[in-house]
Amino acid sequence: MIIQLDMQSELPIYSQLVYQIIEGIASGELQLGEALPSVRNLAADIGVNLHTVNKAYTLLKQDGYIQVHRQKGVVVNPDGMPDLTDDFLKKQQRELRPIIAEAICRGMTKEELSAVLDQMYDDMKMGHNKE
Amino acid sequence: MIIQLDMQSELPIYSQLVYQIIEGIASGELQLGEALPSVRNLAADIGVNLHTVNKAYTLLKQDGYIQVHRQKGVVVNPDGMPDLTDDFLKKQQRELRPIIAEAICRGMTKEELSAVLDQMYDDMKMGHNKE
Amino acid sequence: MIIQLDMQSELPIYSQLVYQIIEGIASGELQLGEALPSVRNLAADIGVNLHTVNKAYTLLKQDGYIQVHRQKGVVVNPDGMPDLTDDFLKKQQRELRPIIAEAICRGMTKEELSAVLDQMYDDMKMGHNKE
């Protein structure tokens, strides 16, 4: 799986890592139970500090996306993904609000915004199959 | 207009301010051409430093949401909101991607996600009328 | 003569006034010796404070563009315009430097920049005749 980092982004590197791995899982590129590179390997591959990769893995583990075994390494959680908790839905809405507000101000209709979302949803889910 | 700040949030205060003002415009609570509080007044009201408010106003001005008149004060842009530029749409998609990826992982269908979006869109747009 | 002020400009109103009157003279719209509106009248016409117009006139007088007579009012200097002093040339170059630097950075050739200048020079000088 190819990781694309933007060193100029306002988003911390570890966050970019987290999201890219989540996208990899969402697109099916990473299967449940599939092994991820070790902290050391990934850090070397993408040229960032060990701590940075470590922090990303730790966050993914906390949310239940991955499992980290002492000696066996890191795998996508084979027991499935974390649930659709209330906390998650609240967080989702907190993130969605400013996006929707800006869209309304700039004159996007609900249909236009939904179309963007639908398109992106399909692209992401189908992304892996097309490759 | 009531401003609610979360001082514990990872989001900078000035960003929270920016988004709340944009939400105010989106909901119709702030009308085009309407005056906003002066930098100092708003800073005093919400208990933050004047520079923090100033930064928020500066960002809103750069994006065309508000106008800052020389020594007269700040108003919601009476000439209408900024356009739906390509840059904006790109930024929107960049923000939407991780949200969609997480939703997919946790098993939200496209319909469920769309429903959340539609509900929030209507709530925000109708929010002001209900009051 | 029509004065166009931009209340949002970073340029102070009195500076905008100064430059517009200078442009009026440059274009021939205002002739040597021609009367300008009184401070009061001009202030009322364009809807700004007396002090603002006063400051503009004072600066124009200091540079020799206009004459202010106690009771007779304000006239474009009938004895001709101020000279091409070394101070003026220095000021001109100080103002030109950042413009040229930016133009170079963005890839404008000397010819392109000269063309812009020539065009603007002709437009301004011929501006009045065409009306």
Added chain:
Amino acid sequence: MIIQLDMQSELPIYSQLVYQIIEGIASGELQLGEALPSVRNLAADIGVNLHTVNKAYTLLKQDGYIQVHRQKGVVVNPDGMPDLTDDFLKKQQRELRPIIAEAICRGMTKEELSAVLDQMYDDMKMGHNKE
């Protein structure tokens, strides 16, 4: 690169900084991709507050002259300079107008003005080679 600030100038310090760095790039003294001093170092060197330097860097970043990498520092944009946009050309003409108007009033011919511009253009572009 030597920075010369005029603390008495009406131009804000951060603007002077912005222009001097742009001039440095225009003259070739600063190469594409070259590292600039850190905010704190530059502030200490020229004896101003770190926020002042920060504001200058932020403006240069917004216009695409420099890149700010997360915790690595600041470099002249290695991907080249910003484009010759319509907005830039408009801004350029807005800045040029009062200069031309004054020149006309004081009797500078188009040729004399062009000569000044040409000379300054060459000086700036060749400035670095001569050293």
Added chain:
DNA sequence: GTGGTCTAGACCACT
């Protein structure tokens, strides 16, 4: 009274 600028000094997140 308004926004704009600057200083001094602090804490934080990231690498």
Added chain:
DNA sequence: GTGGTCTAGACCACC
């Protein structure tokens, strides 16, 4: 060590 953020307090130009 880097930039990002925030505070407190000050002075200025403008109107």
